[in-house]
Amino acid sequence: MPLRDDTGPIPDDWTRVEPGAPLARRSLLALEDAEARGEALEGVAPEALGLAIPNDTERARLAPWLSRVSLIAVAFPAFNDGRGFSLARALRAKGYAGRLRAAGPVIADQYAYLRECGFDEVEIPEALAARQPEAQWAAAAKRVGLAYQQGYDGRRNILAARAEARER
Amino acid sequence: MYRYDEFDAAFVEARAAEFRGQVARRLSGALTEEEFRPLRLMNGLYLQLHAYMLRVAIPYGVLNGGQMRALAEISERYDRGYGHFTTRQNIQFNWPKLRDAPDIIDDLAKVGMHAIQTSGNCIRNTTTDPFAGVAPDEIEDPRPTCELIRQWSSLHPEFTFLGRKFKIAVTGAEADRAAIRVHDIGVQLVRNAAGEPGYRLFVGGGLGRTPMIGKVIRDFLPKADLLPYLEACLRIYNLFGRRDNKYKARIKILVHEVGIEEYARLVEEEFAAMDGTAAPDAAEVARIEAYFAPPAYRERPATSALFERMKREDAGFAAWARRNVHPHRVPGYAAATISLKPIGGAPGDATAEQMRMMAEVAERWSLDELCVTHEQNIVLPHVALDDLYAVWTRLRAQGLDAANRGLVTDIIACPGLDYCALATARSIPVAQMIAERFTDQALQEKIGPLSIKISGCINACGHHHVGHIGILGLDKAGVESYQITIGGDATETAALGDRTGPGFSYEEVTGAIGALVETYLERREAGETFLQCYRRLGMDAFKERLYAAA
Numbered sequence: 001m002p003l004r005d006d007t008g009p010i011p012d013d014w015t016r017v018e019p020g021a022p023l024a025r026r027s028l029l030a031l032e033d034a035e036a037r038g039e040a041l042e043g044v045a046p047e048a049l050g051l052a053i054p055n056d057t058e059r060a061r062l063a064p065w066l067s068r069v070s071l072i073a074v075a076f077p078a079f080n081d082g083r084g085f086s087l088a089r090a091l092r093a094k095g096y097a098g099r100l101r102a103a104g105p106v107i108a109d110q111y112a113y114l115r116e117c118g119f120d121e122v123e124i125p126e127a128l129a130a131r132q133p134e135a136q137w138a139a140a141a142k143r144v145g146l147a148y149q150q151g152y153d154g155r156r157n158i159l160a161a162r163a164e165a166r167e168r
Numbered sequence: 169m170y171r172y173d174e175f176d177a178a179f180v181e182a183r184a185a186e187f188r189g190q191v192a193r194r195l196s197g198a199l200t201e202e203e204f205r206p207l208r209l210m211n212g213l214y215l216q217l218h219a220y221m222l223r224v225a226i227p228y229g230v231l232n233g234g235q236m237r238a239l240a241e242i243s244e245r246y247d248r249g250y251g252h253f254t255t256r257q258n259i260q261f262n263w264p265k266l267r268d269a270p271d272i273i274d275d276l277a278k279v280g281m282h283a284i285q286t287s288g289n290c291i292r293n294t295t296t297d298p299f300a301g302v303a304p305d306e307i308e309d310p311r312p313t314c315e316l317i318r319q320w321s322s323l324h325p326e327f328t329f330l331g332r333k334f335k336i337a338v339t340g341a342e343a344d345r346a347a348i349r350v351h352d353i354g355v356q357l358v359r360n361a362a363g364e365p366g367y368r369l370f371v372g373g374g375l376g377r378t379p380m381i382g383k384v385i386r387d388f389l390p391k392a393d394l395l396p397y398l399e400a401c402l403r404i405y406n407l408f409g410r411r412d413n414k415y416k417a418r419i420k421i422l423v424h425e426v427g428i429e430e431y432a433r434l435v436e437e438e439f440a441a442m443d444g445t446a447a448p449d450a451a452e453v454a455r456i457e458a459y460f461a462p463p464a465y466r467e468r469p470a471t472s473a474l475f476e477r478m479k480r481e482d483a484g485f486a487a488w489a490r491r492n493v494h495p496h497r498v499p500g501y502a503a504a505t506i507s508l509k510p511i512g513g514a515p516g517d518a519t520a521e522q523m524r525m526m527a528e529v530a531e532r533w534s535l536d537e538l539c540v541t542h543e544q545n546i547v548l549p550h551v552a553l554d555d556l557y558a559v560w561t562r563l564r565a566q567g568l569d570a571a572n573r574g575l576v577t578d579i580i581a582c583p584g585l586d587y588c589a590l591a592t593a594r595s596i597p598v599a600q601m602i603a604e605r606f607t608d609q610a611l612q613e614k615i616g617p618l619s620i621k622i623s624g625c626i627n628a629c630g631h632h633h634v635g636h637i638g639i640l641g642l643d644k645a646g647v648e649s650y651q652i653t654i655g656g657d658a659t660e661t662a663a664l665g666d667r668t669g670p671g672f673s674y675e676e677v678t679g680a681i682g683a684l685v686e687t688y689l690e691r692r693e694a695g696e697t698f699l700q701c702y703r704r705l706g707m708d709a710f711k712e713r714l715y716a717a718a
Contacts, residue, residue: 056407080206080289082329086406089326093441107203109190116325133200143186146179148319151445152326158175158319159452166451 002129003101005121006141009134012123014050014071028073044075046070055083059090066096076104085117089152094117096130108132111140116147116154129132159166169457169537170315172280183284183323184277187211188270204302210290210328212260212283213269217589222264222272222330223286227337228296228314230258231281233531237300238279240523246272249525253508253516255580255631256335257295257540258286260289262587284322287700289330291321291402297345298541301460304497306315308357308365310340310450312457316448317355327402331409331417334402335374347542348656349373350383350634352419353401357688360388367394371401372423376475376626380420381666383428385435389695392453393439396446402437404431427619449673463535463550468500472553486558487609488571494557500553504534506546506563507578511603514596515581516544525566535557543619544575544580575612576620576685577603580631584641585648591624593641593648594674598622603677606685615685618698621656634658636699637684638665639677650677655702655711666707680714687713 003012019033028050050071056061072086103123147155176477196206213221221483247261348354354370367389373382479486492505533555534548584595606623621635638653
């Protein structure tokens, strides 16, 4: 399914590996599967390992994996189910430094928020990509905005801008 | 009052441009109606029974004359020449066209206004005490806190697709005129034993189909911690709140199901792990507070001979002064309520001419400030006692002089079946019938403080659960049926009303209210309000007459 980040459409070099199936060059595993494989995953480099998780995954359950994987794909069952925003934010707060993917029917209008909460890329269904072509995502990615919230990435922070203006 | 700086203005302009693009993409089909829905809701645009409805944000209810004039202008240019002030201290227009919505948003931006987050599953307009900044009993002005929350909650990247809407109210006084205990989060300014300012926080209150009184989550939170703490509260709600059923998705259900202790534990754990970056620096807080510094009052004697004389000479003015004029912390000044509840009118409605009149009065006699109240009236916060008679005379010319603030005819009502797609019964005509039964000013004053609140469906936009008398309009097999509750209270002694029993028909409901009021008048002790009387006597005393009459 179409994948994009700030640079535009990108190839997906991850393979969603079915539970118990042989690993690929870069394997995206469901959390339960990864847990079930246990010791078999020891020695697999983080570059080759990713986790696909639902958006109600307990954060404590993810803690042991944060340094062992280089991709976490958070499922968005619907664009208006916003749990993924908080989950991403929480993972970044816990120090997760790998890539974060929003996987599901998110819309271009949410792109800035996704980025600000810590997502790097979005993977959307074909039908949605057809309806919201790349130009709309590119425009959303380029939109220069202002934000009031501190501690989130992305838009220019209004409070910081005010502080700069005060110093001038 | 707060005024936009260049950054606030740029933020609102960017949002207006984004919304224009979203409307275009909806019209082109790039956005489905399902996808467009939360985006338009986040810009205050509802699809109602007959047309779109646009709800404009009035942050914590405060606006100036120029902004009120702009609202009048919009109501004429794009609507039918009137607007409806709401219980969230906002205004809504009932007849705009989708294609006009981006132009309306642009017109609003020109006067520093917008419709951001007046609906949708996000953090809504923060509300407060309409006497904020002038109430003599205030510990501290709540408006700087409201403004901090307004900024922090605007297009929040993490909390814009919540499970359900989220409402925050702030009060600066112990006497709660902002109904903070029936909000998702209620914020009360307090001082601790050392005299330091901070907040007491309530969580999990709300009305709707499952009404609940909020519970204290923190007795004292240092002021600087407010935004990080709110962030923790919202994150826990966003992660753990139910998504399987929209009627169980408010935070009150989460708090009820896991218990306040467990919810508080999760929030405190989250808060403890945060690094404090969410908190604004002291310079930003000071910048906001400066906007709310007391305005340039003139030094005046504490009493006004003119005011006293006109009260003696004009009984109509005297009644208005008794009911609609409120104490002010500055000698020689008062706050005055413009009632939007004339007998026979639709509660909260104002015509363009009336809006212009209110703007003019505010500019001339209230230091260019107005405040919309959650009771759907308008407060002029800074009127010199000497000027009150002139203000009243002017207001009277537009029928804005009803002397009924807090009385039986000062009724809160949702738009109901006349406008709303969700409604199951009419609200406005019920309010009108009841008001007409109690037209007599002397009778109204004899009855004293009595709040009647009417909702046209179980979503409770008319706050009927916390009316001293609440009326809920339902649909019983195609016939309107009105359920009555008594004993509700939205203040610091908050309580949910108790149901009297079977409902009443549209024709019966006014008589039923009459029976309740008569019971009270007969049974009350000296100085006892309706609410106190009910609390003393209990339901049976009222029920007897109520159902005997029916």
